[in-house]
Amino acid sequence: MSQGATAGSGRVPASAPAPGREQRVTKQRLAVSAALDDLADFVSTQELHRFLQERGTTVSLATSYRILQSLADDGLVDVLRNADGEAVYRRCAVTGHHHHLLCRNCGKAVEVEAPAVEAWAARIAKEHGFSAVEHTVEIFGLCPDCTQLQAGH
Amino acid sequence: MSQGATAGSGRVPASAPAPGREQRVTKQRLAVSAALDDLADFVSTQELHRFLQERGTTVSLATSYRILQSLADDGLVDVLRNADGEAVYRRCAVTGHHHHLLCRNCGKAVEVEAPAVEAWAARIAKEHGFSAVEHTVEIFGLCPDCTQLQAGH
DNA sequence: TTCACTGCAAATGCTTTGCAGCGCC
DNA sequence: GGCGCTGCAAAGCATTTGCAGTGAA
Numbered sequence: 628m629s630q631g632a633t634a635g636s637g638r639v640p641a642s643a644p645a646p647g648r649e650q651r652v653t654k655q656r657l658a659v660s661a662a663l664d665d666l667a668d669f670v671s672t673q674e675l676h677r678f679l680q681e682r683g684t685t686v687s688l689a690t691s692y693r694i695l696q697s698l699a700d701d702g703l704v705d706v707l708r709n710a711d712g713e714a715v716y717r718r719c720a721v722t723g724h725h726h727h728l729l730c731r732n733c734g735k736a737v738e739v740e741a742p743a744v745e746a747w748a749a750r751i752a753k754e755h756g757f758s759a760v761e762h763t764v765e766i767f768g769l770c771p772d773c774t775q776l777q778a779g780h
Numbered sequence: 781m782s783q784g785a786t787a788g789s790g791r792v793p794a795s796a797p798a799p800g801r802e803q804r805v806t807k808q809r810l811a812v813s814a815a816l817d818d819l820a821d822f823v824s825t826q827e828l829h830r831f832l833q834e835r836g837t838t839v840s841l842a843t844s845y846r847i848l849q850s851l852a853d854d855g856l857v858d859v860l861r862n863a864d865g866e867a868v869y870r871r872c873a874v875t876g877h878h879h880h881l882l883c884r885n886c887g888k889a890v891e892v893e894a895p896a897v898e899a900w901a902a903r904i905a906k907e908h909g910f911s912a913v914e915h916t917v918e919i920f921g922l923c924p925d926c927t928q929l930q931a932g933h
Numbered sequence: 934t935t936c937a938c939t940g941c942a943a944a945t946g947c948t949t950t951g952c953a954g955c956g957c958c
Numbered sequence: 959g960g961c962g963c964t965g966c967a968a969a970g971c972a973t974t975t976g977c978a979g980t981g982a983a
Contacts (some may be wrong), residue, residue: 651937651982673972687940692973694938711946712865713972728908739904744897748919751892755881758922766901769801769914804957804962826947840965845948847963865972866947938981943976955964 650697658684659694669707669715669736679737726763730770738764784908803850811837812847822868822916824858860916883923892919 650656662678663670666685676691686694693724698704704716707727724745728737744764752760803809815831816823823831829844839847848869851857860868877898881890899918905913 628931642811652939653982655824655939674895683874689941689974690939708861708865712861712867714865728904728910730910739907741900741904743900745916747894747896748917749892751881752919752921755890756924756927757883757919757921758893758927762919764897764901766905766910766913768905768910771909772908775816798973806957808964816965835982840947949970
C-alpha cells in the first residue's frame with residue numbers, strides 16, 4: 628500500500644506522457660513488436676522472451692521487460708495480470724481506453740468499452756477535488772463455456 | 781495462465797476438497813479471521829500482516845500467507861489481484877458493495893457508491909454470457925491536499 | 934559524435950518451504 | 959499422546975537496476 632498504485636508499470640504517472648517522446652527503432656524493439664503481433668494473445672514477459680529465443684531472435688530478458696513496460700506506458704499494449712500474478716501483455720485491438728471482462732476459470736478476456744463509466748469516474752473524482760485521475764475496472768466471472776462445465780459438475 | 785484457481789499456491793487441486801477437512805482453531809487463525817472482518821475490504825497478505833502487528837497480535841508473515849491461502853482454498857474468502865500483482869483477500873459476505881477513490885500520494889481513500897456502474901457491469905456480463913460475476917473498480921488520483929503540494933512544487 | 938538502448942549480473946521484494954517445537958483435539 | 963500448526967530463516971522466482979559497451983540518428 629505504501630508503495631502505491633503505479634498500476635503495474637513501475638513508473639511515476641507524470642500526468643503528461645510527453646508527446647515528443649521519441650523511441651529509437653532497434654532490432655530488439657521490432658522483434659518484440661513482431662512477436663506480439665504473431666502471438667495475438669496475452670503473454671507474460673517470460674513467455675515472450677522464451678518465444679523470441681525459440682524463434683532465434685536474441686533479446687535479453689531484462690530488455691524484454693523494459694520494452695514491454697515501455698510499450699505499455701505508451702498505451703500500445705494492454706497489461707493485465709494472470710492467475711499467478713504475473714503481468715501479461717497483448718497488442719491492443721482497440722487503441723482507445725477500455726476495460727476487461729475476464730473469465731476467472733480459463734482466463735479468457737473480452738475487451739469492453741464503457742464511456743458511461745469513464746464519465747462517472749471523472750465526475751466522482753471532480754466532486755471530491757481529485758486531480759490527475761486514472762482508474763481501473765475489471766469484471767470477473769465465468770465465461771459461457773466454463774459456466775456449462777460448472778453446471779455439468 | 782493455463783492453470784486456473786489455486787492462484788500461486790503450490791497445491792495439488794485434489795478435485796474434491798474433502799468435506800470432513802477439519803481445520804484447527806488456533807489463536808492465529810482467529811486473529812486473521814477477525815482482522816478480515818474488521819478490514820472488510822481487499823487487503824494483501826503484507827497489509828494484513830502489518831495490520832495484525834499494529835494491533836498487537838503476533839502472527840508470523842509465513843503463517844499469514846498460509847492461513848490466507850487455506851481460507852481461499854476453502855472458499856471462505858475472495859481472492860483477487862491488485863494492480864501490483866499481489867494477491868488480495870476479502871471476506872466473502874460483503875455488506876454493502878462499494879468502490880474507492882484513492883490518493884496515490886498519501887493513500888487517503890474515499891468510499892463511493894456507483895449503482896450505475898453496478899448495473900453496467902451486470903449488463904455487459906450478461907451480454908457476453910458470463911455468470912457468477914464480480915467486479916472491481918478503483919479510481920486513482922491526487923487528493924485536494926496533494927494536488928496543492930504538487931502545484932506548489 | 935552523441936546519447937538512448939542493450940546485455941549481463943547483482944539486487945530487490947513478495948511468496949514459499951524445510952524443520953523443530955508447541956498446542957489443539 | 960498424536961499430529962497439524964507456527965515461527966524462523968533460507969530458498970525460490972519474477973522483476974528491477976547499475977554500469978559499460980553498442981548502435982541509431
